[in-house]
Amino acid sequence: MDKQSTAGSAKAGRRGFLKSAGAGLAGSLILNATGPNASAQEGAPESITHAGAGRPLTDKEKIARIASNTWPIRYIFKSHAVMAAPQEVEQMKKKYGEITMLDFPDFTKQQFPGVYQMDLFSGLFGDAGDDSMFVTTTINVNGSTHTMREFDPASASGKKWLEKMSSKMVATGTKCHHISNNAPRDICELDTERRKAGIEVAKKWLDGAAMLGAKSMRVNSGGPRIAPTPVADPSSYPKNDALAQYLTNCIESFKEMADYGGKLGVKVTLENHWGLTASPTNIRIIVEEVNNPFCEASPDFCNWEHEYLLFHGLQELAPYAHTNVHAKYWSRWKNPDVQRNVRIMLNANYTGLFALEYEEGPWDGVEGAKYLYREVMAAL
Numbered sequence: 001m002d003k004q005s006t007a008g009s010a011k012a013g014r015r016g017f018l019k020s021a022g023a024g025l026a027g028s029l030i031l032n033a034t035g036p037n038a039s040a041q042e043g044a045p046e047s048i049t050h051a052g053a054g055r056p057l058t059d060k061e062k063i064a065r066i067a068s069n070t071w072p073i074r075y076i077f078k079s080h081a082v083m084a085a086p087q088e089v090e091q092m093k094k095k096y097g098e099i100t101m102l103d104f105p106d107f108t109k110q111q112f113p114g115v116y117q118m119d120l121f122s123g124l125f126g127d128a129g130d131d132s133m134f135v136t137t138t139i140n141v142n143g144s145t146h147t148m149r150e151f152d153p154a155s156a157s158g159k160k161w162l163e164k165m166s167s168k169m170v171a172t173g174t175k176c177h178h179i180s181n182n183a184p185r186d187i188c189e190l191d192t193e194r195r196k197a198g199i200e201v202a203k204k205w206l207d208g209a210a211m212l213g214a215k216s217m218r219v220n221s222g223g224p225r226i227a228p229t230p231v232a233d234p235s236s237y238p239k240n241d242a243l244a245q246y247l248t249n250c251i252e253s254f255k256e257m258a259d260y261g262g263k264l265g266v267k268v269t270l271e272n273h274w275g276l277t278a279s280p281t282n283i284r285i286i287v288e289e290v291n292n293p294f295c296e297a298s299p300d301f302c303n304w305e306h307e308y309l310l311f312h313g314l315q316e317l318a319p320y321a322h323t324n325v326h327a328k329y330w331s332r333w334k335n336p337d338v339q340r341n342v343r344i345m346l347n348a349n350y351t352g353l354f355a356l357e358y359e360e361g362p363w364d365g366v367e368g369a370k371y372l373y374r375e376v377m378a379a380l
Helices: 003-020 059-063 071-076 086-096 101-111 156-172 192-212 241-264 280-290 309-320 338-347 365-379
Strands: 029-032 047-050 066-069 117-121 134-141 144-151 175-181 216-219 267-270 295-297 324-327 353-356
Touching: 059 365, 066 101, 066 175, 066 365, 071 086, 071 117, 071 365, 086 365, 101 117, 101 156, 101 365, 117 353, 156 175, 156 192, 175 192, 175 324, 175 353, 192 216, 192 241, 216 241, 241 267, 241 280, 241 295, 267 280, 280 295, 280 309, 295 309, 309 338, 324 338, 324 365, 338 365, 353 365
Parallel strands: 066 117, 066 353, 117 175, 175 216, 216 267, 267 295, 324 353
Antiparallel strands: 029 047, 134 144
């Protein structure tokens, strides 16, 4: 079958998949709903076995489902701006040393023996001492304007750096599985030119992701930090035309990015962040309307606005995720229950990776990621 026919078949089958996803487990995995932590509502499994093998996963097979993550250790990266107290940065660097992204493959192998797949944060790309591979960007955060440098994967020096990173992964036997990307902005923006500019940035990064062999790349929806609220109508039911317009723009943008990513073999994903994507229903709407195998969800275990979404929100998104999720611990919640979240994903037939994205709590970034490692391993 030629590539065009294959792509057409994949798109045609997407609707059927979305309708049936979450109804039960397909043949690749068999889940056993037993054990002290099993939930009757979720049918939570204690163990996971391969169909036909009749056995639990080996440790090696479990480790193959885990990715290291640069976000928890962003404070030790050389000369990159980080949001942390100077004392915290100093303590982290004293304990673990100072590294660059080119050092992260070795750091992964040292700190997480056996783990070879990585989730890389866009803000840590490039050689911080070489201005030629960066562009200056002005952004507005909560009404305040900030100027920042961001890696440009389309620049000549940026491409050379990507080639160097790719060679480093080959030499260390590691792989870039996913890029958690903050660079593309304004994807749902009402201003047409700003939206187009955001899409073009995403395309440049998709090219860069392909150079690294990444399977997926997160793109934020952009738009207002807090999604528009409904407008009261005394004579009728409230309406939210503003939200609908942002959704329309986001859908059109992700259609274009998914088509582009499909040609490169890199998926674009939506994470439950802010604005439109604070709502799992909005993410579902976008993914279903885009209707392309190269657009899916990449849920984060803890990025929710209230505690009831901690598990119910993830259940809603789980059938729409296939490649990467962030296994996270965040002390903003009383009980993040990592294992329960892992089981929610497995119950939805998720066969992708769990990236260890520790956020905040009683440990430092490395210790927190190791805690997540143990929790994910226990739930698999």
